[in-house]
Amino acid sequence: MNRTTLSLIAGVTALAAVTGFAALNGPDAGGAGPAKAAAQLPVERTTLVCPAPSSSDIADTSYTSFTPVTKGADSAGKAQLQAATEESGTATGGTPGAGKGQGKGKTDGARKKAPKPVLDPKAPGTPASGDTSGADAPALIGTAEGRFAPGWTMQATTQVAAGTGRGLLGVDCTAPDTEFWFPGASTAADRSDYVHLTNPDDSAAVVDIELYGKDGAVKSTVGEGITVAPHSSEPVLLSTLADTPQQDLTVHVIVRSGRVGAAVQALDDKLGGDWLAASTDPAAGLVLPGIPKDATSVRLIAFTPADSDADLKVRLASPSGLITPAGHETVHIKGGMTTAVDLGDVTRGEAGSLVLTPSSQSVPVVAAVRVVRGKSGSQETAFIPATAPVETRATSTGNSAKGATLSLTAPTAGAEVRVTASAGSGGGTAVSKTYTIKAGTTQDIAPPVPSGLKGTYALTVERLSGGPVYGSRTLTATKEGVPGFTVQNLPDDRGTVAVPQADQDLSILQR
Secondary structure: OOOOOHHHHHHHHHHHHHHHHHHHHOOOOOOOOOOOOOEEEEOOEEEEEEOOOOOOOOEEEEEEEEOOOOOOOOOOEEEEEEEOOEEOOOOOOOOOOOOOOOOOOOOHHHOOOOOOOOOOOOOOOOOEEEEEEOOOOOOEEEEEEEOOOOOOEEEEEEEEOOOOOOEEEEEEOEOOEOEEEEEEEOOOOOEEEEEEEEEOOOOOEEEEEEEEEOOEEOOOOOOOOEEEOOOEEEEEEHHHHOOOOOOOEEEEEEEEEOOEEEEEEEEEOOOEEEEEOOOOOOEOOEEEEEEOOOOOEEEEEEEOOOOOOEEEEEEEEEOOEEEOOOOOOEEEEOOOOEEEEEEEOOOOOOOEEEEEEEOOOOOOEEEEEEEEEOOOOOOEEEEEEOOOOOOOEEEEEEEOOOOEEEEEEEOOOOEEEEEEEOOOOOEEEOEEEEEEEOOOEEEEEOOOOOEEEEOOEEEEEEEEEEOOOEEEEEEEEEEOOEEEEEEEEOOOOOOEEEEOOOOOOHHHHHO
16 A cells, blocks of 8 residues: 655655756756666655554553654654544444445434544654553544654554454554455354544545455445545444345455545454455465464455456465465466355464465456464454565564564565564664575564563564565464464555656756
8 A cells, every 4th residue: 555655746746847857958968868766765754544443342452653763764753643533433333334425424423522542653763652442442543754754653452352353453554545455354144344444634535345255246335435524434334235144255445535544343253353454456476474373274265356267376385485285276266256265274383374376367366364273262363465575674563572473475585684673662772683584485483572671662674685575473462361363464664765866966947
């Protein structure tokens, strides 16, 4: 998803226009020379949105915020977090998503001002944290400028001891965008799945939600033209958009006007719950990194928006190399239909990442896996969608001294990465360590911990050399005897942007 870099983009546009003028009218009689390489400059503004974390009265949520130190970033700046000004009041019942013009039909009594969580982002390189509890925690809208903008990362981590969706739920706050794909959602009787839509802007956003099951598109007009008011969040219960329950669905969020942040909260009566983040954009080949080595059940859900079918090779990047799971060598995905395959305990006690590649023609696909850990009666669920690689740098927040695992995979060529543990939110000294990831393997890493750690800390992964690297971070925690886990991917933070350089001194234009 694209980070918001409006001020820098405007500057780039202006610079490009001026550069063109200089090239055509400069004093060099020989004409313009070869174009210079674009410079990578830090972004100047980033917007992130976090969905409301839970509808449970016994939920405890911690927010963490972190900006890595970026060379060349502005020395000034700030990061602000605000609660969504209006909450719909439909997260625990009612009919969210009840047709066109949603948001206008609710009564004034259903809207309320939401309290702002205590979270004060500090200087880059030092994380900030804040806690809240209960069902009133709001969606958050955050903006970072100047030195806080490049690579700004936020997460909400929630523990729920009992009830539907109990366990550990984690979600990265995301940049607003205009399209999202969520394979792995459900409207089955034992699931309560909501897609949370958060609008950070001053004008209303209009959103369509499409559902695709095993037989194709789910016919319904209820998900069309959903209005999300400015600076507000809408939880939409997916079962209100379909007439009959379906076990496996792909959710497609399309924004007609404006932009939103989107995430799916998947809550199961027996298997706990977690957040389902958006899959990376449809592509012919996908990587789903960091399946826990003790997973007892792995279910692959895939979808192609193309008219033609897709045939994919399924391989597991293990600690020793790429292997083909017996009985699951390939998966066939019909065009416009959601396909689900139970892979069982595919990792067999070792770290693993799924690598999907086309076996014939290239057809764009989105995918995610639902992972179950634990034994009957104390099982918990998490989701791992396909993700983009760490091109330069990626960060995860909310880590503690125990309970964090970093999974890195290099599916095509070996790579060297540096992992930096930041200072703690309450004190400590940052430390770094370098790792080599062999081609075709996944490596589970007990991440470095800052010396003298107090509070939580961030992990920043930088690719130093070699081929593409994909990663995820798993958190585990036990609350009142219930084991929980959650997995967040590590896509590139896009903390810099390429800016064209002028061929010559533009000061002539000021004469």
